[in-house]
Amino acid sequence: MDKHTRAVFFDLDDTLYDQLLPFARAIKQESLDIGTNNIEEIFKSSRKASDLLWEEYKKGNLSLDGLRRERLIRSFREYGITLTRSQASGIQESYEKYQGEISLFPSVKKAVKLLKDNHIICGIITNGPVQHQKRKIEALKLSELISDEYIFVSDGIGFAKPDKNIFSYVSKRINIPANQSVYIGDSWENDVVPAYEAGWTPVWYNYRHRKGGTGKEPEIIDDYGRLISYLKEKIS
Ligand SMILES: [Mg+2]
Known part of the structure; x- marks a missing residue:
């Protein structure tokens, strides 16, 4: 194993x-x-x-x-x-x-495959009601890519972003230290800030070019090509 x-x-x-x-x-x-x-x-x-x-x-x-x-x-x-x-x-x-008719960004599969080929746990942390989020996960056919045990929906676990405890909870569940964990998200307040606070490495997927806060300098990417290069560099 x-x-x-x-x-x-x-x-x-x-x-x-x-x-x-x-x-x-x-x-x-x-x-x-x-x-x-x-x-x-x-x-x-x-x-x-x-x-x-x-x-x-x-x-x-x-x-x-x-x-x-x-x-x-x-x-x-x-x-x-x-x-x-x-x-x-x-x-x-x-x-x-x-x-119910949404589809993944074009290079998501490639990114996930890269991670899994390198024996890196790949998962999702999302806010919202369980049924609602699961319906989207189903529409995106994500269960073919990501194991159910690594999909965490806030309402199902009792913590929601921006509470950093949701990240600490996931760290415990997957048994990987926070400093070996990366979180990729589009929201400064809900993704970048709490991931930082929990000791994870945040990557800000800021493809809508929103304004961020101050005091933190996450890796910022605005397309999946750049994300894949970043992950490759991290892995090597
Ligand atoms: Mg988001």
């Missing part, structure tokens, strides 16, 4: 697949006049709203449906568009439908 001594984990949403695509399709479906506004900007704003509202959901002040509607209403409002509740529900419904 292989003795694993290192691990590389990925975030799911917007790291392994393009989360903007199902979102853009859902908006198109509602035939909203978004004027000259950029869907990507509205999308980024809805992700931010989602993170803010997540706390309220965790405290029980907001239902999951409420959160999903409210993040849309807030982000559209920021761009001068008023959404009715029913429009927000309509977008969310189509968004979920199209999330």
Whole structure:
């Protein structure tokens, strides 16, 4: 049996697949006049709203449906568009439908194969409700690539990013020290910062060119070609 001594984990949403695509399709479906506004900007704003509202959901002040509607209403409002509740529900419904039709970024398989060929544990740490995240994992056919025992969904384990304990929990479960573990994710606040705090090596997959915080200098990559070169260098 292989003795694993290192691990590389990925975030799911917007790291392994393009989360903007199902979102853009859902908006198109509602035939909203978004004027000259950029869907990507509205999308980024809805992700931010989602993170803010997540706390309220965790405290029980907001239902999951409420959160999903409210993040849309807030982000559209920021761009001068008023959404009715029913429009927000309509977008969310189509968004979920199209999330069942997502596909992996082109070079994900190549990256995972590289890691596995080098006896490195390869896994996923993702925030969200278990069923919802598993549905996307299924749509992406990720179980063909990544063993189920290395897929960690926040609601299933009781810790969620940006709580660094989620990383410490995974370290214990896989029995690999934090300083031998890499985490690749697209969010500065949810991925880079807590991975650092837990002693992991974060890689910021910043292909949407968001602004990061200060005080930390993660490896920054904006495409999978560069990620693969980085991993090859790490491995050698
Ligand atoms: Mg993400």
